[in-house]
Amino acid sequence: MNKRDAKKFEKLLLAERDHLVASIRGIEENTLYETTSENGGDFAGFAEAGTDNFERETALHIASGESQWLQDVTDALKRITSGSYGECEGCSKDISVKRLEAFPSARFCIECQSKREKYGAA
Numbered sequence: 001m002n003k004r005d006a007k008k009f010e011k012l013l014l015a016e017r018d019h020l021v022a023s024i025r026g027i028e029e030n031t032l033y034e035t036t037s038e039n040g041g042d043f044a045g046f047a048e049a050g051t052d053n054f055e056r057e058t059a060l061h062i063a064s065g066e067s068q069w070l071q072d073v074t075d076a077l078k079r080i081t082s083g084s085y086g087e088c089e090g091c092s093k094d095i096s097v098k099r100l101e102a103f104p105s106a107r108f109c110i111e112c113q114s115k116r117e118k119y120g121a122a
Helices: 001-032 043-082 097-101 110-116
Strands: none
Touching: 001 043
């Protein structure tokens, strides 16, 4: 990969990293720091608490997925620095520019990723 393309992808990855950090921070602030509603002893109060807990759990699950995505983006930025960005970790061939444009943090070419998904490797 030439330096111009590497810079283009670095810029994309940095923007994605900033977006993910802001999103995770927002989810954390909205779920971890909001006060839970007071529930009396009535059924409606328990139902509301259950809904609040479900929403909090869902938000934290989303944040967990975004945290993994953030790690993938960070790893891709490290590969740019080391000069191995755009090289498939499975077969060492170049990952197509179209794939990197669609998924800048890709670690595998389409063929290797397909094999990983087919045989259960994550």
